[in-house]
Every structure is written in structure tokens, then in C-alpha cells.
Amino acid sequence: MSHDDFAFEPVKGLPEAPPKGEHILWQGRPDWWRLSVEALSLPWVAGYFGVLAAWRFGTLMDQMTLIGAFAAASPLLIMGAVVCGMLMIVGFVQARATVYTITNRRVAMRIGAALTVTLNLPYSQLARADLKPGKRGTGTIALDLLGETRLGYLVCWPHVRPWVMRRTQPALRCIPDAARVAQILAEAAETRVATPRITRMTTPRAMAAE
Structure with missing residues (x-):
């Protein structure tokens, strides 16, 4: 019988159901x-x-x-094959445990195989997004954060821009069809930032007649 470790999620990849007015534009995971x-x-x-x-x-x-x-050199080849096999298992498990979500309001990243963490990054906290194309249509989109927002490099690894440790940049790593996803992200961020926020204004009580 199959078992879903994330069956408690109300929406796949998100810790809670999106609020009214927010909808998912794209979801995916690393290759x-x-x-x-x-x-x-x-x-x-x-x-x-x-x-x-x-x-x-x-x-x-x-x-x-x-x-x-x-024969004397073959143990090193066997050891290398074992280590490479272990790395591939880690890569597979990490990819299967990861869900990247782009909505019309934020980027959400459910990451971590052993200790699961969900990062919620509203577009208002993003300075820019950089696309690094890879092979066979894959690519990495690194997110540069504004202001004093800080994330731990080791907490986010490997879902980070490599070797950028002073200001950790969370990243959608090795995603398929990366150019299309980057376009979706750019359009959603532009629309969100350009949309004025409407707040309800309270009317002061009428002053007593003199």
C-alpha cells in the first residue's frame, strides 16, 4: 500500500490552503x-x-x-561506483521531497528530505530573479532577496545559488523547462508589484456639533 509522507498538506507543496484571491500558476520539482x-x-x-x-x-x-x-586498481573503481550510487540516491530523494510553487503572490519552496522546511517568499521581498540555463531545457532560477531578509545556506542547500553564502539566494534548482517557468515568474511578479494595494479606510466619528 502506498504511503504519502506529505498527506497532511491541504495543498501539495503548501503548509496551508492559499488565501482567497491567490492561485497556483506552476508547480514542479528538480530533475x-x-x-x-x-x-x-x-x-x-x-x-x-x-x-x-x-x-x-x-x-x-x-x-x-x-x-x-x-586487479589492484579495481577496488578504487568499485569504491567510486558505490559513492556515485549513493550521491544519485541522495539526488533522487531530494528531488522527490521537493515541491516548488509559483502563485500570483509568492514563491513557495517545500524542501528537505529528513527535515522538511517550507519557504514562503512574497514578490515584495524579491529584488530580482536570475536564470541560469542548463542542459536539455533544465535550469536554475536564483532569487535575490531584499532588505534584511536572511536565510541559512545549509538550511536551504542544495536549493540555493552555489557558493553565494554572504547573502543566501534560494533557488529553484535544475527544473525542467526553466525558460518557461522564468517567464511565468517574471509576469506574476510584475503584475503583483504593479497592482496597488487597496486597504479599507476608517471614517473618523463625526465631531460633536458645536
């Missing part, structure tokens, strides 16, 4: 493979173990047979 490659440095880890194995093979090939040298 798990691109997240493993870009955020978890999968190619670099694989290359590191490959270089170690090649170095060990090269240093031993003149001291024993080629088969013996390969």
Missing part, C-alpha cells in the same frame, strides 16, 4: 539527474576516483602483469 550532476558534483566525484584508479594502475603496471595491476 533528479541534473540535481545529482550539478548540486552534488557527480562528475567530479566519478572523475576523482577514475584518476586515482588510473594512477594506481600506471604505477603498478611495470611491477606486475596488466591483469594484476588492474
Whole structure:
């Protein structure tokens, strides 16, 4: 029997139902493979173990047979395969636990596999959004926050702009069809910021007649 760890959510990806007048424009999650490659440095880890194995093979090939040298280097390849497999599992779990939501009023990010956190970022708190295109239509949209708004880098990782730690920039990492999502975000933010806020004015009580 299937089990949904987030069945308690009234709306997928949001801690509570949107208020009246707010509606969802887009929802999505990272591409798990691109997240493993870009955020978890999968190619670099694989290359590191490959270089170690090649170095060990090269240093031993003149001291024993080629088969013996390969056998001596193979544990490094096996270790590298295990580590890369673990990184891919982490990338898959992180992607499955993540839901990015764009509404007509805010960006919401439900992130975290072990400890789930939901970030609510109204458009009034965003200075700008930067799109970094990736491969096969994927990309990352980093959100620069206004004023004194501060977020912890480690709390948001890997859903952040890499290596920007002084002012953490939360990011929609490795999302498919990133250019279209960036356009949706830009139009929603422009509309929201340009819409004047209407507040109810209270009429002072009439002054007593003199």
C-alpha cells in the first residue's frame, strides 16, 4: 500500500490552503539527474576516483602483469561506483521531497528530505530573479532577496545559488523547462508589484456639533 509522507498538506507543496484571491500558476520539482550532476558534483566525484584508479594502475603496471595491476586498481573503481550510487540516491530523494510553487503572490519552496522546511517568499521581498540555463531545457532560477531578509545556506542547500553564502539566494534548482517557468515568474511578479494595494479606510466619528 502506498504511503504519502506529505498527506497532511491541504495543498501539495503548501503548509496551508492559499488565501482567497491567490492561485497556483506552476508547480514542479528538480530533475533528479541534473540535481545529482550539478548540486552534488557527480562528475567530479566519478572523475576523482577514475584518476586515482588510473594512477594506481600506471604505477603498478611495470611491477606486475596488466591483469594484476588492474586487479589492484579495481577496488578504487568499485569504491567510486558505490559513492556515485549513493550521491544519485541522495539526488533522487531530494528531488522527490521537493515541491516548488509559483502563485500570483509568492514563491513557495517545500524542501528537505529528513527535515522538511517550507519557504514562503512574497514578490515584495524579491529584488530580482536570475536564470541560469542548463542542459536539455533544465535550469536554475536564483532569487535575490531584499532588505534584511536572511536565510541559512545549509538550511536551504542544495536549493540555493552555489557558493553565494554572504547573502543566501534560494533557488529553484535544475527544473525542467526553466525558460518557461522564468517567464511565468517574471509576469506574476510584475503584475503583483504593479497592482496597488487597496486597504479599507476608517471614517473618523463625526465631531460633536458645536
